[in-house]
Amino acid sequence: MxxxxxxxxxxxxxxxxxxxxxxxxxxxLAINLLSGVSFSSLGETAFxxxxxxxxxxxxxxxQTNGSVTILPDMASLKNAVNDPATQAIxxxxxxxxxxxxLSGDELQVNKxxxxxxxxxxxxxxxxxxxxxxxxxxxxxSDALKSLxxxxxxxxxxxxxxxxxAMSIIGEKEDGIAIINEVLPMTKKEYIxxxxxxxxVGSVLSTLLTALVCMKITISQALPLLLLIxxxxxxxxxxxxxxxxxxxxxxxGIVYIKIVMILFLAPPILFYLLIPADxxxxxxxxxxxxxxxxxGLMDLLSGATQGIGINLVALSAHCLVWLLLFFVVEHGxxxxxxx
Amino acid sequence: MRRDFLSLLKKxxxxxxxxxxxxxxxxxxxxxxxxxxxxxVGIEQDIYPVFLYDPLxxxxxxxxxxxxxxxxxxxxxxxxxxxxxxxxxxxxxxEIIMVSSSIHSTDxxxxxxxxxxxxxxxxxxxxxxxxxxxxxxxxxxxTCEFLFFELAAVGFLGLASMLFKEKQMGIIRVHGVLxxxxxxxxxxxxxxxxxxxxxxxxxxxxxxxGVSEGLAVLPYVLLQAGILSLLMALVGFxxxxxxxxxxxxxxxxxxxxxxITTPVFLAGQTGIAWEWIKYHPVYHLFMAMKNAYxxxxxxxxxxxxxxxxxxxxxxxxxxxxLIREMAKEG
Numbered sequence: 297m298x299x300x301x302x303x304x305x306x307x308x309x310x311x312x313x314x315x316x317x318x319x320x321x322x323x324x325l326a327i328n329l330l331s332g333v334s335f336s337s338l339g340e341t342a343f344x345x346x347x348x349x350x351x352x353x354x355x356x357x358x359q360t361n362g363s364v365t366i367l368p369d370m371a372s373l374k375n376a377v378n379d380p381a382t383q384a385i386x387x388x389x390x391x392x393x394x395x396x397x398l399s400g401d402e403l404q405v406n407k408x409x410x411x412x413x414x415x416x417x418x419x420x421x422x423x424x425x426x427x428x429x430x431x432x433x434x435x436x437s438d439a440l441k442s443l444x445x446x447x448x449x450x451x452x453x454x455x456x457x458x459x460x461a462m463s464i465i466g467e468k469e470d471g472i473a474i475i476n477e478v479l480p481m482t483k484k485e486y487i488x489x490x491x492x493x494x495x496v497g498s499v500l501s502t503l504l505t506a507l508v509c510m511k512i513t514i515s516q517a518l519p520l521l522l523l524i525x526x527x528x529x530x531x532x533x534x535x536x537x538x539x540x541x542x543x544x545x546x547x548g549i550v551y552i553k554i555v556m557i558l559f560l561a562p563p564i565l566f567y568l569l570i571p572a573d574x575x576x577x578x579x580x581x582x583x584x585x586x587x588x589x590x591g592l593m594d595l596l597s598g599a600t601q602g603i604g605i606n607l608v609a610l611s612a613h614c615l616v617w618l619l620l621f622f623v624v625e626h627g628x629x630x631x632x633x634x
Numbered sequence: 635m636r637r638d639f640l641s642l643l644k645k646x647x648x649x650x651x652x653x654x655x656x657x658x659x660x661x662x663x664x665x666x667x668x669x670x671x672x673x674x675v676g677i678e679q680d681i682y683p684v685f686l687y688d689p690l691x692x693x694x695x696x697x698x699x700x701x702x703x704x705x706x707x708x709x710x711x712x713x714x715x716x717x718x719x720x721x722x723x724x725x726x727x728x729e730i731i732m733v734s735s736s737i738h739s740t741d742x743x744x745x746x747x748x749x750x751x752x753x754x755x756x757x758x759x760x761x762x763x764x765x766x767x768x769x770x771x772x773x774x775x776x777t778c779e780f781l782f783f784e785l786a787a788v789g790f791l792g793l794a795s796m797l798f799k800e801k802q803m804g805i806i807r808v809h810g811v812l813x814x815x816x817x818x819x820x821x822x823x824x825x826x827x828x829x830x831x832x833x834x835x836x837x838x839x840x841x842x843x844g845v846s847e848g849l850a851v852l853p854y855v856l857l858q859a860g861i862l863s864l865l866m867a868l869v870g871f872x873x874x875x876x877x878x879x880x881x882x883x884x885x886x887x888x889x890x891x892x893x894i895t896t897p898v899f900l901a902g903q904t905g906i907a908w909e910w911i912k913y914h915p916v917y918h919l920f921m922a923m924k925n926a927y928x929x930x931x932x933x934x935x936x937x938x939x940x941x942x943x944x945x946x947x948x949x950x951x952x953x954x955x956l957i958r959e960m961a962k963e964g
Contacts (some may be wrong), residue, residue: 323893340739361743378764380771380928381903385760399764401771407760408681409747414758416746423749428730430741433716451892546795550658553788554665556892565673 300489316459317501320452324505327444341409342384344376349389357420358387373397385410393418442596443567445509447560449592450585452505453527454559456498457535458552460490464539465548483625487536495532499524516595519603523595526610527588531559533617534584540624563589584613638814642822646796650826653799655792659834662788663841666780670842674776675769684748685712688723697754719748728752770847777842778927779899781835781855782920785862787891793827794870801874810960816953824867831863832856839927854926861941862919868948875955895920 341362345355346369358364365384367373377386378399383406386397394417398410416423467473476486502524506512512520534555542548566580567589580586591606650656686693686700687709703709706722713720713732720731730745766774800806809819839855840848873887898920901911911917922937 319890319893340737341743360739361746362739374763380766380775386763396758396760398760398762399766400762401764401766401768403679403768405679405681409743410760411758412747412750413760415756416750419750419753420746423746426728426730426745426749428745429732431714431731431733433734433736544653545798546653546655546658546792549791549795550661550788553662557665561669565677 300492304493317452317455317497320448320455320501321504321508323448323451324445324508327441327448328509341406342382344373344384344386346370346373346388350387350394351389354389354394354417357417385413387413390414442593443564445505445596446589446592447564448509449502449505449524450527450560450563450588452502453498453524453531453585453588454556455501455531456494456528457531457538457555457559459497460494460532460535461538461542461548461552463494464490464536465542465545468539468543469545483622487621487625490536490539491529491532494535495528498528498531502528510596519591519607520595522607523588523591523603523610526607526614527584530584530610530613530617533614533621536621537617537624540621558583559585562586567593581609584610584617587613639818639822642814642818643826646822646826649796649800650830653796655796656830659830662784663834663837666784666838667841670773670776670780675772677772678768682744682747683712683718684721684751685709685718686721686723688721690724690726692726693723693728693752695754697751700751719744721748721752770843773843774851774927775903775924777838778924779903781838781859782862782923783891783895784834784838785831785859786866786895786916787887789827789831789863789866790870790873790887790891792870793823793867794874797823797871797874806875806956806960816956816960820871820949820952820956823871824864827867828860828863831859835859843927851927851929854929854931855923857931858919858923858926861945862923864945865919865941865948868945868952871952872948872955875952875959 342365343358343362344365344367345358347366350358355364365376367376373386373388374397376382376384377397380399380401383402385402385406388395388397393414396410396413398407402410464473467476503521506520506524510520538548538551538555542551562580562583563586566577566586587606587609591603591610594602594606681699684700685708686696686702687704687706688702700721701712703712706724709720709722710731712718716733716735718732722729722731728749730748732741732744734741735744809816835855836852839852842848843851894916897908897911898914898917901908901917902920902924918937925931
């Protein structure tokens, strides 16, 4: 307990650290303020047309199928289609029908739509007669917005990791680590002290971000809390590992950078690209943040039934990493005093 | 004078080696290249899968893109993910069944596409006016993003952490009494980091774009990388000298870099139209880098003038801060 008080005292002088725990909350607020409108246009198929080229009814028809941008001349139309940042399809009048322009670097979905659009246009009257039953989607929330919220929350959890790693590296550089070796303090006490602060900090930071960004119902509160606590614990443990294995500030930063990329990028990719019942999806649980990510996405979309498996996966991660750390520590201890 | 500078360079290079900076840059290079070549290039969004339930075979020749299912339950299950489309032709006339993707126009597009597959008689094709294919575009796009992030976040920390170490070792204090020009002290570090950043940029570009494509855009890329590297190194220098608790700042900075670059990447790579983004200085740096990867030097004289002026200003500022710090220390 006394050690913990010392750690707290150490951190109080460190304004930057407090700031970095506050940052995710501020970002959460910013995301909340962003209106959903700016994001929803991203999912639409984008068409670019020339001024005074297509008939009004054709433009109207295009608008029901996607977003339409009107450009003044051929050169700007070609530029818009070729712009690598967009997936725009150029549409021009061609006799009675239309013809389309593609730049060739589009995703397959847009390439196929671009290729078949003239045919779809020709058959538009027939298609209008067909009966279409659209079941409303279970979650009406903006998918990109929830993705941003989850990324912010995972970053908030990650703070515990960076904080622990930095504090251990700092102690190493200042020589406190060597003093600790001769102090009458067991490894367990040391680990508890080191984990606790980063852990508590990231739990608080994530919880506040969650309160700012999410509408939590009472039935969701407990799973959310468990999810946050377990993930923050794993993150704090990972921080211990980084601190243990890096022997300088620069090395530590690079490790943190790599872990940060691993923490954020794969879960997003897996979530977006891999169907939920494939083997790869199961394998992705090997990375701790995947479980957090899926769990939070489920909670945001209002589903609670899949949360159990995520919690189990996270608990398993906690145990395995903790055990691994003790094994590594034990091995090192022996070597030092052999 | 020249010998002074050379010995400074030698000392800084040794420091760089001892802090394993080059090794770490190599590690990042391998990590990024593996990610680009094995994961990112493979990312693709397939066209909406279309499933057909047609027990009476009322539909004649249908496109090979359509998957036939055996029962209505199966059809509903397959088309229930908000992306796939189901066609129920059990009554003789095709009916579309699908779950909404939350965007009305996309739903209509999906339905129209599915119906078009039922009459595959005369497939139409679009005119291709671009020169890149999807893979090359992905390669350029992600290489640019990684290089930008690496230069902005790590380039900053590289020089700053080295300087911080020197500060701790007391080298700055020693320099205060040595007859070495303060500008040379800054320049030698800048040169080394610029050189290592340029080598890193060249390798990253050539490895991930391929030799011929990579070499074609290399001059443009190196110019932008040089500007960015100088800017970030000077800012890093400034922060490391000025901030007493730089170590804690480095942590904050890494996170800040993620939050600052994310909107820039979003705006630059997805075509989200945000009016305010043009007031974001990093956005212009990123767009210049991005254009460089497409071999276009769209950045104009104003841009280069502002960059040049900023670099000179930062240099003078850093020099002033350094002299003040030396006076304080010694």
